Amino acid sequence: MTSINLTRDEANRRSELLKVSHYDVDLDLTTSEDTFESRTTVTFSVLQPGDTFIDLRADRVAATLNGAVLEADYSPENGLALTGLTPGEYTLVVDATIPYSHTGQGLHRFVDPADNQPYLYTQFETADAKRMFACFDQPDQKATYRISGLTPKDWKFITNAETAVETEGEFLRHTASVDYLLSTYLVAVCAGPYHEVRDTWRGTLTHHPETPADQPRELEIPLGIFCRASIASSLDAERLFEQTKQGFDWYHRNFGYAYPFGKYDQLFVPEFNMGAMENAGCVTFRDEYVFTSKVTRYRYERRCDTVLHEMAHMWFGDLVTMQWWDDLWLNESFATWSAAISQAEETEFDTAWVTFANIEKSWAYQQDQLPSTHPIFADATDIETVEANFDGITYAKGSSVLKQLQAYVGREAFLAGVRQHFANHAFDNATFDDLLGAFEKASGRDLSTWADQWLKTTGINKLSPVFEVADGAYTSFAVEQSGAQPGAGELRTHRIAVGLYSLVDGAVQRTHRVEIDVDGASTSVPELVGLPAADLVLVNDDDLTYCLMGLDAGSLEFVRDNIARITDPMPRTLCWSAAWEMTRAGEMKARDFVALVAAGAATETEIAVLERILQQATTAVTSYADPDWAAEHGNNLLAELLLSGVHAAAPGSDFQLAFAQALAKVRPNDAALDYFRGILAGTAPAGLDIDADLRWWALTALIAAGEVDEPLTEIAAMRASDPSASGQNSAWRAEAAINTAANKADIFAKLLDLDHPLSNLDTRHKLEGLTFAGAAANLEQFNSEYYARAAAFWDGASSEVARATLTGLFPAWDISEAGLARADEFLATNLVPGLERVVSEARDRIARALRLRSIDAVS
Secondary structure (H helix, E strand, O other): OOOOOOEHHHHHHHHHHEEEEEEEEEEEOOOOOOEEEEEEEEEEEEOOOEEEEEEOOOOEEEEEEOOEEOOOOEEOOOEEEEEEEOOEEEEEEEEEEEEOEOOOOEEEEEEOOOOOOEEEEEEOOOOOHHHOOOEOOOOOOOEEEEEEEEEEOOOEEEEOOOEEEEEEOOEEEEEEEEEEEEOHHHOOEEEEOOEEEEEEEEEEOOOOOOOOOOOOOEEEEEEEEEEOHHHHHHOOHHHHHHHHHHHHHHHHHHOOOOOOOOOEEEEEEOOOOOOEEOOOOEEEEEHHHOOOOOOOHHHHHHHHHHHHHHHHHOOEOOOEEEOOHHHHHHHHHHHHHHHHHHHHHHOOOOOHHHHHHHHHHHHHHHHHOOOOOOOOOOOOOEHHHHHHOOOOHHHHHHHHHHHHHHHHHOHHHHHHHHHHHHHHHOOEEEOHHHHHHHHHHHHOOOOHHHHHHHHOOOOEOEEEEEEEEEOOEEEEEEEEEOOOEOOOOOOOOEEEEEEEEEEEOOEEEEEEEEEEEEOOOEEEOHHHOOOEOOOEEEOOHHHOOOOEEOOOHHHHHHHHHHHHHEOOHHHHHHHHHHHHHHHHOOOOOHHHHHHHHHHHHHHOOOHHHHHHHHHHHHHHHHHHOOHHHHHHHHHHHHHHHHHHHHHHOOOOOHHHHHHHHHHOOOOOOHHHHHHHHHHHHOOOOOOOOOOHHHHHHHHHHHHHOOOOOOHHHHHHHHHHHOOOHHHHHHHHHHHHOOOOHHHHHHHHHHHOOOOOOOOHHHHHHHHHHHOOOOOHHHHHHHOOHHHHHHHHHHHHOOHHHHHHHHHHHOOOOOOOHHHHHHHHHHHOOOOOHHHHHHHHHHHHHHHHHHHHHHHHHOO
């Protein structure tokens, strides 16, 4: 039995043995600041004789089974044993004392430093419901629930359904009845003195041929938004409600099934590991999405994307749930696709597909070129494997492939298949084969070959134009496809558009577009023969498919000279993407990519694209460029590029802020240091808002550069003026950025101290400060120590903390043959798969950087 790392085989055996029907969960949240009391009453049916276990992670456990004391073996690793079961009905009562979490897994407790108020929330995906109540913690064991919590009188208690509240002595008893079937990982409890804002969405459900007859037409959904009291003044609830309503408008117009969970609450909670979690009717978000300092429009766009992503899960994931975690990709890919299309069609962020092309696709391309790449449809044999697969393949490649499928079968057939899937499997579990069958029925196409090509293989195909020109016109034109790499080199079927662009009256404009299917090594495009040769050829115009897009030599040269003249943001971002992937492939020098950014950044109109290319330019200088060139020219060039952007951008604009934020994270030159000193002195370029966040970044940059004589004194003074939780995070970062060997050693030791574990946010911000720009020389002392301590830390820390810490501490600064050798020696030992993946991915990035540096150094 492996309760903590449940295997697929064990889950299948347990489902063959029993079926759960209902949980009563009673929580006492008043007894201690360290632990809480949990009583679970589980009713289930045993279908055949056998032994099994129920999952639970607790300090103290006592249980009865059908009224008799259960003297059973228990450990967090193996759960509570249920032996000698025979067919029939059972009631199991489990009393437990359980520690609060500080890692963002289970029932997490946080004390706000701004007002000393406690806040609780749960995070159960993948399989951490067992950290709050005894349960059969796997997605196909759906049940109903009664959830009750005893709290102080000034607390709210928010869960998946509306609560009734009664006074119980000096406390409040909150009780909710969740009368719909729900998987354990989607149960949620949030408690504390949360600030609350209410609204209501009213609208209609569009009935389609696939819509079940019992579905309503007129709908009303109560809406709630919650956050900590100390940040309530920054909560832009009106804007969030507007985007929430727009999401419900789009989904009810297209999904053909009414939102099924009654009320819809959204809670912004502290110390959250991920972006958000789709608990049914009780969605949790990281509360950095409540913007307490000025941020760019891109941050609002990404928050809106997250709001719509989690809302899509109400249908795909919550209403219809995967049978096992093999189909995790379906949940996340579908929600990512849904968020992009609904955002583009329903909200102010109408260029969401441009952001998708630049952000999601970039993530997917990077992940798909790592040694850990895996098929979209992953063989999830156990929970540890699942947790490692919350990655760019599962989210971004999968959603890109769904976008490709929509282009392949057509929008209406795609949505009809989705609607049929909801109707067929509401409140049940389903597999990808079920969804594929719905798509095939709706489109009339056999999609088995498509599914094999795209979902069961790894790597990326490259599509490139090959043509001949005579007398200024194409005499032949074809699209060549390379075999997918890394992997077995498969060719795939792609639905693509080929776009021809030329410089007309000072602007780059599309002159012709042809949409075709590519399914072999070379596909002719006769429609383009005889047309005037274009200045720029894009073989994935409109970003319909998932591929690396090759640029012919003439197109690349044209892009270098005219990136700022491409007025349409989609082809422009495709050119940025192609140039970056060519840089990562060694087909374009890192310094040339930086030059391209210098030529086009100032005129980029999409803030999401600007922020990404500034990050990429930073990586090009710090990791991919020849170190001698970077030291002599590149670092200064990058700082000048960013500082000039601060001064040249429209005062007070998002673009000015984006340049300023990027500048704070690179090695500063003298002019940048003067700029940071000015920020702390209260002076800045016209229009730049000097808020607490910008001041913290300026102080941290100066500390990291060794320009602050008494850094701890300055940090303490700024902390006194900013007592917020975000101020605490910034102080952790700034302290870790003190650029001395002794301080770096102290921070390194604290991050790996299993006896005094840090909270997840403390870890995150100390890692940022430890590795701040310019720290490499003082980090060399950990080149070998990392490997000496990694395995013990992985074994002793929680999975989330272990993965984040060992990823952040990996000696990425050691871009050398010796660094590769150390990684290889470590990888040759007998490592657990999760740690092996962390190190092998990081090792691959070092190998790429070393190779690209040698390419950049060639004159």
